[in-house]
């Protein structure tokens with residue numbers, strides 16, 4: 001039985017750095033991967049946090065940096081970003097580190113695309129991976145996940161299960177993504193607070209705790225390494241607004 005987690009107390013904003021997952025944390029999940037919307041109140045909130053906590057606001061996502069740019073626009077370039085589950089990173093000071101797309105990744109993506117076309121599900125092309133989305137055909141979950149795992153195994157890649165999706169990607173994890181961003185000058189000496197909703201965010205929770213910070217689970221109770229919990233995206237936005245007010 002897991003212990004019920006409380007909402008996070010408001011820390012002193014001058015002592016922390018924010019590491020924010022994107023889908024299911026900053027924005028509500030949508031039916032399709034490309035249907036996510038960053039409304040003006042979220043854009044304003046991110047801008048306010050970035051101004052109040054300069055260099056100490058990061059996005060840590062399974063999305064590629066290019067996808068995050070598409071959703072967040074120019075403001076993304078002013079943030080620290082770890083994309084593709086920790087496999088790429090970009091900061092205003094150090095620029096973009098994006099590994100080359102390997103032939104193995106191309107072959108894996110082609111196999112996933114063929115499976116998606118055959119079964120009428122959504123294929124998501126990503127900089128360092130490819131995803132199968134079965135939200136519209138949930139009965140295909142096991143078949144799609146098994147297929148993605150086989151493709152990943154064949155090509156020496158990683159299969160990442162997600163919410164109504166499975167993706168094949170380069171190795172890496174959000175804990176490594178956080179640790180890498182935490183070495184940036186503005187982040188140094190700050191306590192990392194990591195916010196996320198999905199299983200892939202557990203590595204981020206653990207990394208934040210190991211560096212003296214904390215993880216905050218967004219969503220219902222579950223077995224987790226997070227220390228705190230907020231019910232949903234709306235609750236997180238209220239909490240972040242209070243943090244920005246306090247900064």
Ligand SMILES: O=P(O)(O)OC[C@H]1O[C@H](O[C@H]2O[C@H](CO)[C@@H](O)[C@H](O)[C@H]2O)[C@H](O)[C@@H](O)[C@@H]1O
Pocket residue numbers: 021022023024025028029030031032033034035036060061062063124126131133135162163164165167198200
């Ligand atoms: O690490 P995250 O920022 O949470 O990204 C994880 C994956 O999110 C996206 O898929 C999820 O969101 C979609 C849009 O709301 C939704 O349709 C899908 O069912 C979810 O699994 C994204 O498409 C993936 O590439 C990310 O890895």
